[in-house]
Amino acid sequence: MKSGKFWAWLTFVLGAAYFFIPLIATLEFSMRMKRGEYSFEAYRVVLGDARFQESFTFSVVAAIFTIILGVLLVVPTAYWIRLRLPQLRPIVEFVTLLPLVIPAIVIVFGYIRMYGSSSPLPFLASGLGTNALLVIGYATLALPYMYRAVDTGLRTIDVRTLTEAAQILGAGWTTIIGRVILPNVLIAVLSGAFLTFAIVIGEFTVASLLNRPAFGPYLQNMGANRAYEPAALAIIAFAITWGCMSLIQVLSRFAPKSANRPN
Amino acid sequence: MAEPFLSIQHVRKSFGATTVVQDFNLDVEPGEFVSFLGPSGCGKTTVLRMVAGFEEPSAGKIVVAGKDITRLKPNQRNVGMVFQAYALFPNLTVAQNIAFGLKVAGMSKPDADRRVAEMLDMIKLPQMADRYPYQLSGGQQQRIALARAIAPKPKLLLLDEPLSALDAKVRVSLREEIRSIQKKLGITTIFVTHDQEEALSISDRIAVMYGGRAEQVGTPFEIYNRPATKFVANFVGTLNVLEGKVTDASAGKVQVNAQEVSLKGKLNGSKSGDTLSLALRPEAISLARQPGHDTSLSGEIAEVHFLGSVIRVRVGIGGNTVSLDTFNNSTTPPPVVGDKADISFSSGDMLVLH
Numbered sequence: 001m002k003s004g005k006f007w008a009w010l011t012f013v014l015g016a017a018y019f020f021i022p023l024i025a026t027l028e029f030s031m032r033m034k035r036g037e038y039s040f041e042a043y044r045v046v047l048g049d050a051r052f053q054e055s056f057t058f059s060v061v062a063a064i065f066t067i068i069l070g071v072l073l074v075v076p077t078a079y080w081i082r083l084r085l086p087q088l089r090p091i092v093e094f095v096t097l098l099p100l101v102i103p104a105i106v107i108v109f110g111y112i113r114m115y116g117s118s119s120p121l122p123f124l125a126s127g128l129g130t131n132a133l134l135v136i137g138y139a140t141l142a143l144p145y146m147y148r149a150v151d152t153g154l155r156t157i158d159v160r161t162l163t164e165a166a167q168i169l170g171a172g173w174t175t176i177i178g179r180v181i182l183p184n185v186l187i188a189v190l191s192g193a194f195l196t197f198a199i200v201i202g203e204f205t206v207a208s209l210l211n212r213p214a215f216g217p218y219l220q221n222m223g224a225n226r227a228y229e230p231a232a233l234a235i236i237a238f239a240i241t242w243g244c245m246s247l248i249q250v251l252s253r254f255a256p257k258s259a260n261r262p263n
Numbered sequence: 264m265a266e267p268f269l270s271i272q273h274v275r276k277s278f279g280a281t282t283v284v285q286d287f288n289l290d291v292e293p294g295e296f297v298s299f300l301g302p303s304g305c306g307k308t309t310v311l312r313m314v315a316g317f318e319e320p321s322a323g324k325i326v327v328a329g330k331d332i333t334r335l336k337p338n339q340r341n342v343g344m345v346f347q348a349y350a351l352f353p354n355l356t357v358a359q360n361i362a363f364g365l366k367v368a369g370m371s372k373p374d375a376d377r378r379v380a381e382m383l384d385m386i387k388l389p390q391m392a393d394r395y396p397y398q399l400s401g402g403q404q405q406r407i408a409l410a411r412a413i414a415p416k417p418k419l420l421l422l423d424e425p426l427s428a429l430d431a432k433v434r435v436s437l438r439e440e441i442r443s444i445q446k447k448l449g450i451t452t453i454f455v456t457h458d459q460e461e462a463l464s465i466s467d468r469i470a471v472m473y474g475g476r477a478e479q480v481g482t483p484f485e486i487y488n489r490p491a492t493k494f495v496a497n498f499v500g501t502l503n504v505l506e507g508k509v510t511d512a513s514a515g516k517v518q519v520n521a522q523e524v525s526l527k528g529k530l531n532g533s534k535s536g537d538t539l540s541l542a543l544r545p546e547a548i549s550l551a552r553q554p555g556h557d558t559s560l561s562g563e564i565a566e567v568h569f570l571g572s573v574i575r576v577r578v579g580i581g582g583n584t585v586s587l588d589t590f591n592n593s594t595t596p597p598p599v600v601g602d603k604a605d606i607s608f609s610s611g612d613m614l615v616l617h
Contacts, residue, residue, distance in 0.1 A: 158348060164317055165350035165408075167337040169364035169415065179363075183354040 030231035042232035059215035063200035066138040096147040104205040146192035153188020194244035268293040274323035294449040298462035301472035343412030347424040349404040351396040358392040364415035382410035402433040493616040520581025540616040547612035548587040556607035
């Protein structure tokens with residue numbers, strides 16, 4: 001028993017060290033911009049850089065649109081599959097996993113070939129079109145996370161009975177999804193949304209190859225040309241991701257509780 | 264005869280090659296409480312779901328108040344329904360749950376609030392308005408579900424085994440409450456159950472279903488006392504079945520274990536030499552000859568179960584076993600297994616099962 005505990009703690013300590021040592025080293029390095037003292041100079045430089053603000057704002061806006069697109073695509077799909085087409089579930093699960101298997105570079109080259117300025121759907125002919133394609137690409141990359149989050153949320157409620165209860169009370173599909181299903185899977189949707197946000201903020205390949213001024217290419221550019229600022233940026237990006245994860249945890253406390261209790 | 268309020272006409276439902284409801288017919292009068300009673304898989308819930316609009320009949324039609332609703336969507340039928348699993352919306356409070364149908368129908372907030380308060384008073388839970396479903400017991404949740412179904416004043420109320428998930432005590436009180444609310448509002452109601460006691464105690468009429476068909480439709484009294492088929496006789500209540508042989512069809516004579524029973528006027532279509540199944544309810548049988556009992560059979564006490572106020576006795580008569588209950592009497596000891604015993608009954612209580 002004691003030996004088991006020892007090994008469990010040892011594994012935990014090794015794992016924590018593997019995770020935290022590079023993080024602490026990066027943090028420590030990011031604070032050594034001024035010679036002979038620790039300071040937040042690198043953070044001041046980064047946060048004061050107009051390109052940082054522009055690229056970060058661009059990525060945040062892209063993330064918001066990606067989340068909206070993801071919710072509009074995934075919630076009705078996952079709901080309908082649970083309600084009416086459970087036999088299609090393995091196929092849809094496979095499709096939603098494809099972005100994990102197919103590298104982003106393959107997807108973006110496919111986009112460039114399919115939606116170039118000479119194609120019937122010339123997304124890439126304008127800035128707005130390219131931005132739209134970027135959002136679509138991001139929604140594809142986030143699909144495995146969004147779909148699983150929403151599907152897990154739907155699993156916790158009796159989708160069929162709640163749908164029928166709403167239908168018999170006169171509700172149409174918009175009311176059912178908007179007032180019954182979505183509020184009951186909202187926490188799951190938010191989990192998916194924050195994961196999407198984290199993915200979009202750090203994404204490099206699609207944004208770079210579509211030549212968009214996103215945060216990912218900015219990070220790469222800084223990393224290639226500066227010493228201390230990339231470390232500060234890495235810590236900032238890490239803090240944003242952790243912030244998103246913490247929000248998921250906080251919001252999950254507000255999930256509607258199951259009503260299934262005997263008597 | 265008045266026009267039926269709900270008319271289910273020649274309805275059939277198949278799922279692929281399997282037919283679960285076949286040629287189902289039923290007319291329900293306004294304000295009537297009709298129960299669909301039957302074992303699992305008999306098609307009772309499928310018929311109810313077709314009336315609600317969740318399933319589309321493969322053939323036949325459903326008419327409510329003179330209007331054919333067969334192809335209408337559930338949200339266009341103005342039907343209320345209570346589900347076995349309560350189906351309250353977990354994200355809404357009790358008041359919001361009850362107001363859901365009213366809001367969908369476009370009722371103003373003050374009117375909806377008034378109606379919600381009225382419904383909460385009706386189900387005697389006025390203090391629960393701000394609670395969430397997870398804060399309520401099963402019985403309370405089902406009351407709320409009933410209030411929610413009734414709030415928009417539906418033309419028809421459908422109850423899909425609403426008491427099945429509750430414990431015995433709550434079931435009895437809630438079924439009485441459901442019946443009393445139904446009578447007060449005069450709402451036409453279909454109640455699905457597999458519990459015969461429930462169906463017998465609260466229904467105006469019962470449709471006993473088996474194999475996708477209505478075996479018999481009648482009042483609880485008719486269903487219990489004059490079952491039309493062997494299935495109904497066996498399914499509703501406890502029944503003793505005795506195998507007999509017709510010895511003289513014209514005189515109505517039947518032999519049970521070499522003892523003669525007279526069933527004058529009940530042997531329609533039988534010939535001498537035919538074997539018959541004869542049925543008797545336990546409460547129609549006495550251990551000794553009673554006034555008014557014109558028939559007796561001799562046998563042997565096979566089992567005795569002392570249940571407190573009641574003693575359940577099983578008497579073997581040849582290859583048949585007859586079960587009957589006698590009241591406990593502190594001055595008379597219970598019968599002893601192996602003793603000879605005579606049972607008596609009125610031949611008028613004996614049913615011939617076809």
